[in-house]
Amino acid sequence: MRVWDTSHLLDDIPAHKQASAGHIYAPADSQANLQRIRFHFKQLQTRLILGLVLGFLLPNALLSAYFHFQFTHTLKESAKLSLAAVAESQKNTIDLYLQERVVNLYNLFHSKDFSLNPTQEQMETLLASLKHFHDGFIDVGFFDPRGVQIACAGPFHSLLGMDYSHEPWYHTLLEDSKNYLISDIYLGFRKVPHFTIAIKQVFDNQTYVMRASLDPDKFYIFLRAISQGKEVESTLINHQGIYQVVDPGRSQFLNRSDYIPPPISPAGVEEFERDNQKMLVAYASIKETPWVLLTMQPVSVAQAGMINTRLVLTTSLVIISLLISAIIYFTIRRLVDRARRMAEKGQQLQEMLTHASKLASIGELAAGVAHEINNPLAIIMATSGVIRDMLNPEFELDHSPEAICKELSVIDTAADRAKGITRKLQDMGKSRVPSVVECDVNALLDEVVGRLKKVEFKPKHIEIAGDLAPGLPRIFAEPEPLRQVFANILINACDAIADRGTIGITTEAKEDMILVTITDSGKGIPPENLQLIFNPFFTTKGGGRSTGLGLSIAASIVKYLGGIIRVNSIPGTGSSFTILLPINEQAQKTIKQPEK
Amino acid sequence: MDKKQREFKVLLVDDEDVFREATARQLSVRGFIVLTADSGEAAVETVKNDPPEVVVLDQQMPGMHGSDTFIAIKKIDPLIEVIMLTGNTSVDNAIELMQMGTFDYLMKPINIDELLYKIEDAYTRKKLNEKQQQEAGQ
Numbered sequence: 001m002r003v004w005d006t007s008h009l010l011d012d013i014p015a016h017k018q019a020s021a022g023h024i025y026a027p028a029d030s031q032a033n034l035q036r037i038r039f040h041f042k043q044l045q046t047r048l049i050l051g052l053v054l055g056f057l058l059p060n061a062l063l064s065a066y067f068h069f070q071f072t073h074t075l076k077e078s079a080k081l082s083l084a085a086v087a088e089s090q091k092n093t094i095d096l097y098l099q100e101r102v103v104n105l106y107n108l109f110h111s112k113d114f115s116l117n118p119t120q121e122q123m124e125t126l127l128a129s130l131k132h133f134h135d136g137f138i139d140v141g142f143f144d145p146r147g148v149q150i151a152c153a154g155p156f157h158s159l160l161g162m163d164y165s166h167e168p169w170y171h172t173l174l175e176d177s178k179n180y181l182i183s184d185i186y187l188g189f190r191k192v193p194h195f196t197i198a199i200k201q202v203f204d205n206q207t208y209v210m211r212a213s214l215d216p217d218k219f220y221i222f223l224r225a226i227s228q229g230k231e232v233e234s235t236l237i238n239h240q241g242i243y244q245v246v247d248p249g250r251s252q253f254l255n256r257s258d259y260i261p262p263p264i265s266p267a268g269v270e271e272f273e274r275d276n277q278k279m280l281v282a283y284a285s286i287k288e289t290p291w292v293l294l295t296m297q298p299v300s301v302a303q304a305g306m307i308n309t310r311l312v313l314t315t316s317l318v319i320i321s322l323l324i325s326a327i328i329y330f331t332i333r334r335l336v337d338r339a340r341r342m343a344e345k346g347q348q349l350q351e352m353l354t355h356a357s358k359l360a361s362i363g364e365l366a367a368g369v370a371h372e373i374n375n376p377l378a379i380i381m382a383t384s385g386v387i388r389d390m391l392n393p394e395f396e397l398d399h400s401p402e403a404i405c406k407e408l409s410v411i412d413t414a415a416d417r418a419k420g421i422t423r424k425l426q427d428m429g430k431s432r433v434p435s436v437v438e439c440d441v442n443a444l445l446d447e448v449v450g451r452l453k454k455v456e457f458k459p460k461h462i463e464i465a466g467d468l469a470p471g472l473p474r475i476f477a478e479p480e481p482l483r484q485v486f487a488n489i490l491i492n493a494c495d496a497i498a499d500r501g502t503i504g505i506t507t508e509a510k511e512d513m514i515l516v517t518i519t520d521s522g523k524g525i526p527p528e529n530l531q532l533i534f535n536p537f538f539t540t541k542g543g544g545r546s547t548g549l550g551l552s553i554a555a556s557i558v559k560y561l562g563g564i565i566r567v568n569s570i571p572g573t574g575s576s577f578t579i580l581l582p583i584n585e586q587a588q589k590t591i592k593q594p595e596k
Numbered sequence: 597m598d599k600k601q602r603e604f605k606v607l608l609v610d611d612e613d614v615f616r617e618a619t620a621r622q623l624s625v626r627g628f629i630v631l632t633a634d635s636g637e638a639a640v641e642t643v644k645n646d647p648p649e650v651v652v653l654d655q656q657m658p659g660m661h662g663s664d665t666f667i668a669i670k671k672i673d674p675l676i677e678v679i680m681l682t683g684n685t686s687v688d689n690a691i692e693l694m695q696m697g698t699f700d701y702l703m704k705p706i707n708i709d710e711l712l713y714k715i716e717d718a719y720t721r722k723k724l725n726e727k728q729q730q731e732a733g734q
Contacts, residue, residue, distance in 0.1 A: 382618035385619075449700035
């Protein structure tokens with residue numbers, strides 16, 4: 001058993017297109033197809049580029065942001081640590097420096113020139129010895145247990161004999177457990193900024209004090225000398241935030257500092273703003289004095305390396321991203337362009353193929369027409385030859401008007417046959433003006449069967465077995481073409497039955513289709529003919545009994561109605577034609593209108 | 597046109613009754629002994645029972661096709677000459693027919709005089725072939 005679906009065959013020779021063969025190859029359609037392909041590939045290109053660029057850039061941007069954050073944080077910490085290290089190193093140097101000065105002074109008690117009642121000359125020698133160690137020493141003084149400066153050397157002779165017992169530094173030194181003291185910067189009796197290093201020594205239960213003052217400017221020079229790093233600025237303040245040693249360009253001794261470190265912490269790094277500039281400051285408490293070293297650097301300088309590196313990294317990232325985006329763009333464009341060109345070429349080839357196959361169909365149709373027309377023409381020519389023979393005295397034939405009329409009627413019959421063929425062809429090609437109405441398929445079938453019973457079925461013993469589904473949904477169609485479809489298939493069924501047989505007609509609604517099945521108990525269709533029966537002029541009925549257009553017309557009408565015909569046949573047993581017709585009105589409306 | 601007695605048998609095979617009869621009548625008045633068959637099967641039977649000199653055979657017939665009929669006839673008597681009638685105009689078809697060994701072919705609608713000449717030529721060749729075969733046999 002073979003089943004043959006006609007739907008693809010109908011595409012080959014669409015009846016409504018045969019009449020307009022000159023318009024089959026439509027350049028406008030071709031242009032529209034090309035436009036569609038271009039639009040489709042343009043969309044594809046945009047999607048691919050966006051997808052790939054986003055797919056690459058988004059994770060890249062997230063990763064970069066994460067590393068950027070980590071990098072910035074690490075480098076900021078690194079700048080702070082670096083400045084803290086500088087401050088720590090400076091602090092140690094200052095401590096060492098002050099310890100050395102204390103030792104310088106302490107050594108005076110053990111000098112050979114020392115006495116509890118030193119002469120001026122001895123004091124001058126002691127001062128010279130101090131200055132020998134460090135030129136920052138300004139003067140030196142010696143105090144008896146009452147706190148009176150009993151000897152001194154240096155520029156301030158007026159201070160000789162002055163009572164220092166009420167001076168804070170003197171008081172602190174005597175009270176403190178430590179044997180030495182380094183004072184804050186103060187003006188004192190001399191009214192000149194200086195700071196004092198004082199040492200107490202007990203002789204015979206009496207406390208004597210040796211004191212030397214140091215020049216803050218020299219100390220500043222020292223501080224400058226030990227400074228390291230770009231734009232690093234070091235100052236010393238006391239716990240009240242008063243400058244002890246400061247760049248003269250920045251401030252003055254005894255002024256208040258812009259920054260005061262937290263009181264408890266001995267060391268640390270902070271950011272603060274000075275003169276609208278962000279500064280990084282590292283602070284460290286000096287061990288030997290109640291001073292705090294402040295080492296400052298502008299943030300922009302401290303993080304210059306980081307900022308530069310960050311700039312290089314960001315620029316590289318942007319350039320790489322742009323480069324990759326460009327590569328993606330151009331590669332995708334090239335690939336899509338190539339694919340588009342291939343699709344266009346494919347489309348053109350497809351169109352050429354369709355065009356060629358349509359031309360071939362036209363050729364086949366023309367050949368079929370020629371063959372079918374040639375048969376009646378051959379009869380006409382042969383019969384006219386007979387008449388000519390009748391009129392030829394040489395042949396001595398009956399040439400009575402009756403005899404000639406008889407032959408002429410044969411010619412008329414043949415001419416009518418030729419006319420019938422051309423009319424059916426015209427019907428196939430004719431554009432149908434749709435007069436769609438609600439059709440009852442059962443009623444149409446009854447009507448057709450009734451009509452055929454009188455003519456086609458009469459000479460044979462054919463039983464019609466109808467099984468029409470009651471309440472079948474009505475379909476929207478033109479009734480006459482539908483009648484023609486049923487009639488053509490029923491005539492074929494009748495022809496297939498030699499003398500006695502059955503034709504079964506069933507209808508049923510299935511989903512959105514109506515199925516009409518016409519079966520016959522005839523001779524069946526050989527498998528090799530199944531794919532040919534819908535071709536125009538294909539016939540197995542000899543003797544000019546058929547034009548071979550019936551099934552072709554039926555298929556064309558069903559196709560026009562949006563349905564299909566299926567054939568199922570077993571040679572020797574019978575055939576079954578199933579016509580599927582859409583019920584849906586919407587489906588009907590979307591049926592392509594025939595070309596005019 | 598002539599009325600001479602040719603007195604050899606021509607078998608005309610075509611499923612178109614009217615054409616077959618009209619052509620047969622035309623050939624008859626021209627002195628041929630015309631046999632007719634409406635199908636390939638009938639033609640083969642006729643060749644077996646009453647062999648003609650020349651067969652005029654329609655190519656497109658339901659049932660036994662012209663080409664099959666030709667082969668069957670040649671199997672019965674290879675010396676019988678066959679003229680094919682075809683409605684198909686293609687060169688391929690003509691070449692195919694000639695390659696099969698038909699004497700000639702004619703396209704429908706036919707001119708009776710043309711058919712006459714071809715039948716006579718076919719008959720002449722058949723006689724020539726028979727003579728050659730006889731000579732070869734001796």
